[in-house]
Each structure stands twice: as C-alpha cells, then as structure tokens.
Amino acid sequence: MYKLKNYMEDIVNKxxxxxxxxxxxxxxxxxxxxxxxxxxxxxxxxYVVTDTGALYTKVRELEQQFEVDVETAIVKAALFVNKNPKHDVVK
Ligand SMILES: [Zn+2]
Incomplete structure (x- = not known):
C-alpha cells in the first residue's frame, strides 16, 4: 500500500x-x-511516495537536513498567531 506523503508536515508536527x-x-x-x-x-x-515502513528513517534524515528551517518557520508562525489568536477568547 503506497501513500503520498509530505514529510515536512511530519517534521513540523514533531x-x-x-x-x-x-x-x-x-x-x-x-x-x-x-x-x-x-x-x-x-x-x-x-512530497514522496512511500510505503508505511520506510517512513520513520526518512523523516529522521530530512529532519536533520531541515531542522533550522523548520524551527525558524515555526517560531515565526507562533509569534504571528500569538499576536493574532483565532481561538475562542472565552477561557
Ligand atoms: Zn489558542
């Protein structure tokens, strides 16, 4: 069973x-x-085509390669959302 997969999503999620x-x-x-x-x-x-078994190794490889980029993008996005939160204000 093959799947189309965006590894970047896994790395950000992690x-x-x-x-x-x-x-x-x-x-x-x-x-x-x-x-x-x-x-x-x-x-x-x-994006890659993968079967589920090969997923983990590949994610780790790309994770190291894109670590700094991913962290920078998350920090930027977090600061933006923090200033413009879209959640319900009732807490
Ligand atoms: Zn929130």
Whole structure:
C-alpha cells in the first residue's frame, strides 16, 4: 500500500510542541493548527511516495537536513498567531 506523503508536515508536527512550550505560546487545537499551517506554507513541501515502513528513517534524515528551517518557520508562525489568536477568547 503506497501513500503520498509530505514529510515536512511530519517534521513540523514533531517539533512544534517543544517549541511552543519553550515560547509559552497557546497550544489549543486551533492555535496549534494555525501555527502548523503558516509554518508549512513557509516551508518547501517534501512530497514522496512511500510505503508505511520506510517512513520513520526518512523523516529522521530530512529532519536533520531541515531542522533550522523548520524551527525558524515555526517560531515565526507562533509569534504571528500569538499576536493574532483565532481561538475562542472565552477561557
Ligand atoms: Zn489558542
């Protein structure tokens, strides 16, 4: 079974939580997804055709290659969403 996959999405998904923790940014579902969307629009997509087994190794490879870019994009997106939060204000 083959799948079309954007690795960049996995890498962002993997890195986002620790960065948001460090930055003390809202991590509700809406903000987290907003930040992911903005960061991913900023990063080059890395589409590949894969079967599920090969996924993990490849992600680690690309993760090292794009680490700085991904972190920069997430930080930028997080600061933007933090200033313009779209979640319900009631808390
Ligand atoms: Zn939020």
């Amino acid at each position: 890195k986002i939580d620790s960065l948001l923790n460090i930055m003390n940014i809202c991590q509700c579902e809406k903000c987290r997804l907003d930040i992911m969307a903005i960061a991913l629009n900023d990063l080059p997509p890395k």
